[in-house]
Amino acid sequence: MKPPAFPQDETTRVASLHDLNILDTAAEERFDRLTRLARKMFSVPIAVVSLVDTNRQWFKSCMGLDATETGRDISFCGHAILQDEILVIPDALEDARFNDNPLVTGEPNIRFYAGCPLRVANGAKIGTLCIIDREPREFGDDDKALLRDLAQMAELELTAAQQATTDELTAISNRRGFQTLSKYALDICRRQNQNTWLMMIDLDRFKAINDTFGHAEGDFVLVTFAQIMGSVFRKSDVIGRLGGDEFAVLLTNTESGQVDVVLDRLAQAVAEHNATSTRGYDILYSVGTTPVQHGRLGSVTELLTEADSRMYVEKKRRHAVQDVDLTSRQIAGHEKVRAVRALPR
Numbered sequence: 448m449k450p451p452a453f454p455q456d457e458t459t460r461v462a463s464l465h466d467l468n469i470l471d472t473a474a475e476e477r478f479d480r481l482t483r484l485a486r487k488m489f490s491v492p493i494a495v496v497s498l499v500d501t502n503r504q505w506f507k508s509c510m511g512l513d514a515t516e517t518g519r520d521i522s523f524c525g526h527a528i529l530q531d532e533i534l535v536i537p538d539a540l541e542d543a544r545f546n547d548n549p550l551v552t553g554e555p556n557i558r559f560y561a562g563c564p565l566r567v568a569n570g571a572k573i574g575t576l577c578i579i580d581r582e583p584r585e586f587g588d589d590d591k592a593l594l595r596d597l598a599q600m601a602e603l604e605l606t607a608a609q610q611a612t613t614d615e616l617t618a619i620s621n622r623r624g625f626q627t628l629s630k631y632a633l634d635i636c637r638r639q640n641q642n643t644w645l646m647m648i649d650l651d652r653f654k655a656i657n658d659t660f661g662h663a664e665g666d667f668v669l670v671t672f673a674q675i676m677g678s679v680f681r682k683s684d685v686i687g688r689l690g691g692d693e694f695a696v697l698l699t700n701t702e703s704g705q706v707d708v709v710l711d712r713l714a715q716a717v718a719e720h721n722a723t724s725t726r727g728y729d730i731l732y733s734v735g736t737t738p739v740q741h742g743r744l745g746s747v748t749e750l751l752t753e754a755d756s757r758m759y760v761e762k763k764r765r766h767a768v769q770d771v772d773l774t775s776r777q778i779a780g781h782e783k784v785r786a787v788r789a790l791p792r
Contacts, residue, residue: 504518
């Protein structure tokens with residue numbers, strides 16, 4: 448057996464897959480419809496929409512199998528995403544890459560496989576639409592064209608899934624996407640006993656910017672702040688815009704002392720932006736953080752509520768400081784408000 452190699456764009460590919468916020472989500476009719484159709488059109492016992500994660504392949508839709516995932520090292524789809532065209536294995540027992548694969552020598556006794564890579568907008572191949580038979584068979588050009596058409600339909604559904612969980616303005620997760628991806632990340636952190644923190648961030652005096660400079664300028668602030676967050680937080684952290692001027696971050700595998708370091712980095716990045724900005728205002732924000740106690744883990748919504756309460760305590764304190772600071776600077780003839788570092792509590 449030959450385990451599949453890793454594509455050259457593996458880091459981008461996995462990040463693109465995780466950005467879909469689709470891993471470990473419930474079955475959906477729009478994907479099940481495609482696998483049912485594929486199984487019927489090709490008269491095969493098994494059809495799968497398979498997404499290739501870092502160390503596993505996970506089945507978003509699977510007709511004819513009870514499994515929901517297998518290891519990537521034994522996956523056929525891990526090989527399929529290494530090429531642009533459909534991977535066809537007429538008889539796995541005659542192929543040195545697969546003849547002693549446990550999926551061939553045991554259940555589900557794969558003999559024939561055809562998998563069409565599924566691409567997302569940036570071109571990354573994140574999985575396949577594949578069909579499987581327990582008997583050898585040939586697969587002609589017409590068959591390939593039909594499988595490719597079905598795969599394109601699956602790609603459209605993946606794009607729709609991405610749009611449904613992505614904030615159109617800032618291009619980061621929206622509330623739905625943040626909650627979905629956070630649940631996935633929390634499950635992983637709980638299994639690996641990793642410390643996790645949830646952070647709520649609210650932009651201060653955002654309404655004043657909209658009222659004074661217009662809503663287009665307000666959109667600029669939201670996009671800029673999202674970009675700053677993207678530069679500060681890790682790829683393993685979950686960031687999202689919950690709505691309006693509210694943002695949230697789930698810090699994965701993070702100790703309590705590291706939270707202050709992250710907050711300092713965020714404060715420095717915002718201060719650097721404000722120092723070079725000539726737009727007539729500073730970006731200001733308040734933060735509330737809460738540790739995630741896995742032993743009493745509630746829903747993501749409950750955790751957001753707790754962090755939100757802490758953020759508003761900080762916001763009230765900051766408003767008082769900013770009011771005094773604004774008055775003193777106006778007296779001194781300055782136009783900008785000093786950016787005050789956001790504390791976790």
